[in-house]
Amino acid sequence: MIKKIATTLTLLILSLISISSVYADDKLSSYSVSPQYSTHQSKGVENFFDIKWTPSSKENFSVKITNNTDEEQTYKIEVNKARTNKNGIVDYSDDTPEANEAKYKLTEMIDISKEVKVPANSSENVSGSLTFPKEDFNGLLMAGIHVSEKKTKDSESNVSNSVAYNIPFVIRGNEDKRPDPVLNLKKVTVEKFTSDTYSVDALLENKGPNLMKEVMFHSNVMNEQGQTVFSQESQLDITPETEFVYPVTLPETIKSGEYTLVLSVKRDDSNNWEFSKEFEITKQDEKNIKQVNPYKQSYLKTYGFVFAIVSIFLIAVVVYLLKNKK
Template identity: 25%
Template sequence: MKYLIRIIVMSLILTIFSVLNLSIQSNVAANQLTFSVEPILPSNQVDSKVGFFNIKLNQGQSQDLVLKYTNNTKKTITVSANVASAKTNTNGVVDYNDSKIKNDVSLKYDLSNLVEIPKAVVLDAGQSKNVSVHVKMPNEAFRGIIAGGLTFNDSAKDKQNQSSKSSGLSIKNIYSFQIGLLMRQTTSSAYTDAQIQDNGLKLNQVTAGQQNYRNVVYANLQNPLSVYVNQMVVNAQITRRGSSAVLYSAIKGGMQMAPNTNFDFPITLGNGVKMKPGNYHLKLVAYSLNDNKGLFKTNIINDKIQSFKYRWVFEKNFTISGQESRQYNKSDVTIKKNNGLLWILLCAIILLLVALLLLILLLKRRRDDQEVDIEEEVRDLNNELTTIIRTVTMKEYKKLIKSGKRVRIIEDK
């Protein structure tokens, strides 16, 4: 019987998950992009095999690029557009979206100041339309790449997705479309290998923090040059200052940094590990650009030896304060929290019980020492029963009763 009940329960659970899965898939299918945007690559395109703009312009030169907008629905839509310089996020991934990440101090030219694009384009049902995007190269000589992207959204559809609710599930998906835009004045190498090796990567501050409500230490890495840092691998280790024992470490490969950007590389402490205040030391080694002839070899990724063209080694001391550790430990979702109020309540109850027990013992003792007048039957010299009156303590009275004596209290003192 128990086995049959177990089968029925499991079947119900599987059915529920199947329904949820179908519901989610239906919503995803219904929320596909309502439009497409295709770049019409110009004659000054550096690489015609890619699906984004990568153009060469002389200093001060302007150009109108062309985008083909297409409405994939049977109703009128409005496609909005934004321009942003490329950033690097905490996953070591280049972000071409209209990101909230701040510009790096080394960024000289923000792409949003060099590009003019219609903020909104109205498309009738099934309509395709060519839209001009005006770009302008700075008036001074510039080496390297000005990198960024164009982001497109169907604002009405996004608003609908944010507010839609189905079967108790709230679907809040914003579907956007990005096209990269790279601008340069020359296709030759912007920097020598020596310049990249000396200045291609910097380590800024090292700080305590949190990622997804989990304790981490952030090592801020900066690319101050106007070129990409490609095929990037980082190996970071943290020790107590003056000790060689590794407390925390992180290894990650397959990363990329956009030109003139920085990002916080996270070194996780581990689930359930409390952050402790103190003085620490970070050693971080970064590699870039796979090259069979590269001088720098490492096997930290999958124990497979790889050769890289560039390597940077950084060491830095940092401190975690008591206030920081308490703050982050409190909000780390993997750390079991001690309920302070519960402990206070429990201690109060224990103290109350102890006080009550002591009070009972004290009252009992006082009662035992209390004197009373009793009548007691005793035999005289002639062996005849006679009654006498005398004063005893309650403790003595109880002993008399227990021994079988015939006594009674006639007056409490």
């Protein structure tokens, strides 16, 4: 009897996995995007554009979009600045304009069609160009070619998991020496992070054209008595000339009061930053943090109870099988 139940459950799980896999593959294969490089693409670099700055020149490239469906499809093409998002991931989907103070805006240097129609079961090469200013450049610029299916009004009103493709676009300065990175802490606020958590958000700015990879963040939140209430460590990549938020997740037990965020940032032995900024958790913040998901504790209790029952059942099955074997 037990063997039959186990076999049935196994077959059910495998069938569900198979259905999910087919659905996912079908969604992902509805279209594909690949880069067609310029003549000055860096050797050995694949899957994204990597071009050295060449003053007063023009680079031609293209993006190949393949429509694998049986109907004509329209695709949107955007050139977006690369940004480190709140989850610590390099994001190419944010279409916010580049900062006015940026000397060179890669999103304005790249020219490509904003929309293209691709016939059924066909491919289309969308031509683009990159125009360099006449000056030399010391640093690194990052953007991304963001391609997505253009939705009709009817499809936009429905919830759907549409697939978007991002092709990073990296420009390396023609001067070998890179400028020293400059990192600033602009402000600290208490914000909602996810559906059931709040965080202390440190708004930082990477002012220079530097990509800082594998940067270590260590944060301490300290109370008025100078005691560390909680700590957090993370590692992330910081995109050039970017404002980004580093969130420090708040525990549900946090009380209202005055606090200090002490943030240590380490890129390498020669690039370290130490920041300290005071912030307040108000009575309303404390209330929001505790009530952000009033059902969370009941969910945890329910799942804990179910897990305990299942564990006891599995232990009983193992004991039963061992006894029968003996």
